[in-house]
Amino acid sequence: MAALSMIILVGISGAALDFGMAQLARQKLYQAASLACQYAKKTSLVADTxxxxxxxxxxxxANLxxxxxxxxxxxxxxxxxSNGPARMSGSYAVPTTFLGLFNIASIQVSVDQQCYPVPPQLSAGAEIFKETFETPPLSTETVYNNNPGSTFYSRNFNGWRTVGDGAPYFFGLKINDGYKQPSPDGSHVGELxxxxxxxxSRxxxxxxxxYELRYQYTGNAYAAVAAYAGSTRFGNDVFNNDPAPICANAAADVAWATSDTSRVGVYFSADEADFSANYLEGAIRPTSPSWRPADLIDVCIYSKGWIERSVMITxxxxxxxxLTYAGQGSNTYLEGGQLDNIRxxxxxxxxxxxxxxxxxxGQVLLRENFSAWRSAFENSLxxxxxxxxxxxxFEIWDRAPSLATLPGGEQQVLELDEFANRALSHKILxxxxxxxxxxxxxxxxxFPSLGSGTIYCANKATDYPVSTLPPGTETGSFWGPGYAMPYPSFTAPHDTNAVSVWLDSDVTTSAGNRPSQMIDYCAYSSGWTTRRITVKVTKARFYWLTFKGEGTSDxxxxxxxxxxxxxxxxxxxLSNDPPLAIAP
Incomplete structure (x- = not known):
């Protein structure tokens, strides 16, 4: 009996020793965690990377x-x-001595310590990150300095991870003083x-x-891309539709724009193990438009002038x-998309x-008063x-009725029924x-029976007014070039004066099936009337504006x-509200 008691006493003492060692190990873990938290707070260490x-x-x-x-x-x-909590945790399988006799090889101890208090929540509008390319590259970042003070080629500039095509990423991020196009903010811009x-990548x-991501972008800064540029003339004034940027949140929405020297893709990716090695420098790099398509949040193909994009991120x-910005265009020596003021x-x-x-x-993007067309009651191409x-x-008049009452004092007008109904279109980005x-x-x-001041016009697809015109024909007076008064007389159906207006996407329609989306229809007005149609465009496209003579060709x-x-x-x-949605 005494021997059994001795064995139990020794066992208890041995277990107490093992548990004591475990408690000592826990204290060492706690001490090491506390010191590690203090180390993490050092300003020289960026602990959230x-x-x-x-x-x-x-x-x-090392402390353990x-x-x-x-x-x-x-x-x-x-x-x-960043701007949030930090924790140091650790676990230790403490080897046992006496408990090993009972198949208990170790005792697990752990510690989980908050290093510093959670700071207050971010306030709305707080700026988390900003890049203006104004910071001069460090000597260790500069690969090549061309025209000192104006153009640098830099790798891993200002904390960015630089990866590219060519060996060795020849030469790197191009930072210039806006000699191609002045910077909208500061003096330097980055070119991809x-x-x-x-x-x-950062x-x-x-x-x-x-979060809101904003960045400023411009495309080929030397000259407008001919495929996208456009203008119209109004008297001595030229109206350019540039800068008309081609940008979208989805690559498919700009796939039609193949003149893409200045293409920049913007990506937001969750971190993964070895992200830089596996994805930034992998077989498919961000410079490929097929890189991580699910992470694409914005893409810009072209803009002749500086614009600022806004992208919401949840x-x-x-x-x-x-956060990655990638040059992805058809590679042209030294020419690409430029960036500034990333926030x-x-x-x-x-x-x-x-x-x-x-x-x-109120910005006029296209204007046509037919002043450049052949005039004086003559056919015009x-x-x-x-x-x-x-x-x-087309029939162009330079002595049309009541021209003095027209806004802007136009002196020529177009008739859309010369010998037959005519139609013409203009493409605009x-x-x-x-x-x-x-x-x-x-x-x-x-037509006298329709009354003075009567207007049969509408811009809702379900309310075109031609059906409201009285049926049949009538003899009325008509305006003719060179006549101060209406010239009697002409017999015609009431719909002989109709005109329709259309706006169609160049991507989803072709010359064979245009026009297809009507936005306005005027069947009759006894005096000049100004029509205004408000439309909503959801995707960057070329669109065709078409005016078409309707009714009887006479x-x-x-x-x-x-x-x-x-x-x-x-x-x-005034105009229609809500705007008419244009099919993209």
Whole structure:
């Protein structure tokens, strides 16, 4: 009995020794975690980066090793979030001595310590990150300095990870003083083509929430791309539709734009193990348009002038993320998309966004008063980039009725029924936005039974007015060139003066099936009336604006003057609300 008691006593003493060693190990873990937290707070260490976290874990293990702890048996973990919490945790399988006799090889101990308090939540408008390319590259970052002070080629500039085509990423990110096109903010800009396409990526630690990414972009700065540029003439004034940027949140929406020297793709990616090695420098790099398509948040193909893009990003899980800008265009030596003033802000970025002309209410993008056409009651071929739909013969008047009452004092007008109904179209590049199409309309034939001041026009697809016109024919007076008064008389159906207006996407329609989307219809007006149609464009496209003579083909048709396309609105006149949605 005494022997059994001795065995039990020894066993209890041995177990107590093992548990005592485990408690001592827990104290060592706690001490090492506390010191590691202090180490993480050092301003010289960026603990919320992958390399910084590795340094904290290494410090933690080194401290344990100095206390004779076998670090191979320790599992250490450090997490930190920019503007958020940081934690040091570790577990240790403490080997046993006496408990091993009972098949208990180790006792697991652990520690989980918050390193510093969670700071207050970010306030709306807080700027998380900003890049203006104004910081001079370090000597260790500069690959080549061309014209000192004006142009640098830099790798891994200002914390960005630079990866590109060519060896060795020849020469790197091009930072210039805006000699191609002055910077909208500051004096320097970044260009994503040195000698080859390249990308810049930056790792960011973000708390869960909604963020706004803003950046300024311009495309080929030397000259407008001929495939996208356009203009019309109004008297001595030339109206350019540039800069009309081609940008979208999805690559498919700009796939039609193949003149893509200045293409820049923008990506937002959740961090993964060895992200830089596997994806930034992998077989398929960000310079390929097929790189991580699910992470694409914006893409710009072209803009003759500087614009500012805004992209909303929702972060659902606190953690590390990569922001990437990649030059992806058809590689042209030393020519590519340029960037400036990249900002990531919590919820929204403060300050007004840089606006382009197509976003400024009243900005005229296209105007036609037919002053450049052949005149004086003569047939004219379509000019000024207008394209005939069918026969290329139009009647232009320079002595049309009541011209003095027209806005702007136009002196020539178009008739859309010369010997038969005619139609003509004009192609224009429109980015997403709201636009107004305006024109002046007059019926050439005046029918007494329809009354003075009567207008049969509408811009709703379900309410076109031709069906409301009284049926049959009537003898009325008509305007003719060279006559001060209406010339009697002409017998015609009431619909002889009709005109329709159409707006069609160049991507989803072709010459064979245009026009297809009607936006306005005028069947009769005894005096000049100004029509205004507001439309909503959702995707950057070329669109065809078409005017088409309707009704009976009898040489007496609608008169049209002063055609305009304006950003948001052409003047203070009323229009349809809500805008007509244009199929992309």
């Amino acid at each position: 992958e390399s910084g976290g590795a340094a904290v874990r290494s410090f933690f293990n 090793a100095s206390q004779n702890v076998t670090t191979d048996l320790v599992n250490a973990n450090f997490t930190a979030v 083509v040195g000698y080859y396409n390249l990308s810049i 790792k960011l630690s973000l708390a869960a929430g909604v 972060v659902t899980t606190t953690g590390d993320y990569w 990531l802000c919590y919820q929204y970025c403060n300050g007004s966004r840089l606006t382009a002309p197509f976003e400024i209410a 379509a000019v000024n980039d207008w394209v005939p739909v069918g026969a290329n013969a 429109l980015p997403p936005g709201t636009y107004q199409i305006a024109y002046n309309y007059l019926s050439r034939v005046n 040489t007496q048709g609608a008169l049209v003057a002063d055609i305009r396309i304006c950003a948001i609105r052409c003047d203070n006149g």
